[in-house]
Amino acid sequence: MNGAEISQPWWKGAIGYEVYVRSFSDANGDGVGDLKGVADRLDHIADLGADVIWLTPFYPSPMVDMGYDVSDYCGVDPLFGSLEDFDELIEAVRSHSLRLVIDLVPNHCSNRHMWFQAAIADPQGPYRDYFIWRDPGPDGGPPNNWVGYFGGSAWSLDPASGQYYLHLFLPEQPDLNWRNPAVVDEFDEIIRFWLDRGVDGFRVDVAQALVKDLELRDNPQVAPWVPDATRWEQWEAFEHRYDVNQIESLDLFARWRQIAAEYDAVIIGETYVLEPETLAQMLRGDGLDLGFWFKPMSIDIAAEEIREALRGPIEAVADPSMISFVISSHDEPRPPTRFGGGDLGRRRALMLSTLLFCLPGVPFLYQGEELGLVDGIVAEDRRADPVGADVSLSRDGCRTPIPWEPGVSFGFSASEVTWLPDGGRTDADTAKVQRSDDRSWLARYRALVALRRREPELVDGPVVWLDHDNPALVAFRRGTVVVVANTGDDRGAVGWSGDVLYSTVGLGGSVSSSTELEPASTIVIRISN
Numbered sequence: 001m002n003g004a005e006i007s008q009p010w011w012k013g014a015i016g017y018e019v020y021v022r023s024f025s026d027a028n029g030d031g032v033g034d035l036k037g038v039a040d041r042l043d044h045i046a047d048l049g050a051d052v053i054w055l056t057p058f059y060p061s062p063m064v065d066m067g068y069d070v071s072d073y074c075g076v077d078p079l080f081g082s083l084e085d086f087d088e089l090i091e092a093v094r095s096h097s098l099r100l101v102i103d104l105v106p107n108h109c110s111n112r113h114m115w116f117q118a119a120i121a122d123p124q125g126p127y128r129d130y131f132i133w134r135d136p137g138p139d140g141g142p143p144n145n146w147v148g149y150f151g152g153s154a155w156s157l158d159p160a161s162g163q164y165y166l167h168l169f170l171p172e173q174p175d176l177n178w179r180n181p182a183v184v185d186e187f188d189e190i191i192r193f194w195l196d197r198g199v200d201g202f203r204v205d206v207a208q209a210l211v212k213d214l215e216l217r218d219n220p221q222v223a224p225w226v227p228d229a230t231r232w233e234q235w236e237a238f239e240h241r242y243d244v245n246q247i248e249s250l251d252l253f254a255r256w257r258q259i260a261a262e263y264d265a266v267i268i269g270e271t272y273v274l275e276p277e278t279l280a281q282m283l284r285g286d287g288l289d290l291g292f293w294f295k296p297m298s299i300d301i302a303a304e305e306i307r308e309a310l311r312g313p314i315e316a317v318a319d320p321s322m323i324s325f326v327i328s329s330h331d332e333p334r335p336p337t338r339f340g341g342g343d344l345g346r347r348r349a350l351m352l353s354t355l356l357f358c359l360p361g362v363p364f365l366y367q368g369e370e371l372g373l374v375d376g377i378v379a380e381d382r383r384a385d386p387v388g389a390d391v392s393l394s395r396d397g398c399r400t401p402i403p404w405e406p407g408v409s410f411g412f413s414a415s416e417v418t419w420l421p422d423g424g425r426t427d428a429d430t431a432k433v434q435r436s437d438d439r440s441w442l443a444r445y446r447a448l449v450a451l452r453r454r455e456p457e458l459v460d461g462p463v464v465w466l467d468h469d470n471p472a473l474v475a476f477r478r479g480t481v482v483v484v485a486n487t488g489d490d491r492g493a494v495g496w497s498g499d500v501l502y503s504t505v506g507l508g509g510s511v512s513s514s515t516e517l518e519p520a521s522t523i524v525i526r527i528s529n
């Protein structure tokens, strides 16, 4: 052997798959997905070729924010099963040679959590300081000008004590005080509890927001704040200098990383930031192993925008293999819907995903993305998302149940009534029908994952961005592999020649530089010159 072997973490170059438990698969027929349901459907994920599953919260919760309001961090909500079911799921995950990452929700808990109940009941007691309390501002209103991610003031009054508490999300999700060492200790224990049960890591919810400014200073206002504007318009009326992205959160990441390292587990941040430099800052040092990059979730299909959204983090982050690129999650409209709907939307989504899968890092697919699903239709009287008053902002459309096979509730549940409606799926949307068609979306996504798995050059090595006369093309090179996307509405010459390794529209064989690429498609070739 020449020299010491450099061992790579198991997640290097892995492929992730997000399971939104409520909507994945319902084993007990109550209309809500559950842990047994996940265990039953692991074949699908393994067959797709993913390595690591991220499971959304299944903890006891009043479900005001669909489980992101946790009332007991070390349990399983009866809606989703039991701890025993969880242990069985871990076993099943192992037997499929998959890994399991669970959601850690440390920014806030439920107002029904024992900690908050005790904090309200006894303002002098030890739990009061688990949360962030302040006296009213001089006008008797909220103590500062912070707004929540879901709109409105980030403060609610506790009438009994006359003090306000902070919540960056719903009033039912009080923010924890990460400057209190007791909170830090509590989460050390929670993390160990799940690591001891065998999980392979955590996806840290709202990682960018944990520690707040010590003095809770006002954020600089950059536009008028209109209280009935959309939640994002409200959020963007301020520069978030003091509420999020505080450097002290890095110490927490480093602490969790140390614990995780004892178990060979991974810490992935839901780093919800849109500036590459901010992501780079959060991925500095010895903290997060991976950080999500969400920008591709909010871009249009335009070559320059796509290039910038991909190139920015690759250039800013010291080690780009720490980036988790995504275009889809349980929080945003599904990409085919965003990109024009129907087959055009689907083609564009796969075109973009192909670019992500050919870049360094750990890309994640969101359940149903591999089926080319558009958003499900959810009538107004069936909406469940608390932020869904405005349909364009509701997250219900991307959360409707997965269509597994033709029949009752498309195989998601034995019940005809499901927590969200099936959303208007057809048999052609189902995994079963798509599995037997080698031109289906599922077949194309599976082939994309397979490409990523068999081409080490896509995982390691630099990304070289390539120029092209055609402004609609986005192209880059990874070693001997060239990736070209035609983002425009017209056909365009590939510009490079070589053997086709993958094509979103089923091109095979080899191409010359004048071969025409269909609109809304990506081709991956091994260049011959």
Ligand code: GLC
Binding pocket: 065, 068, 069, 105, 169, 205, 206, 270, 330, 331
């Ligand atoms: C994250 C979750 C989202 C949730 C929010 C508050 O952004 O992905 O679903 O509403 O955190 O916990």
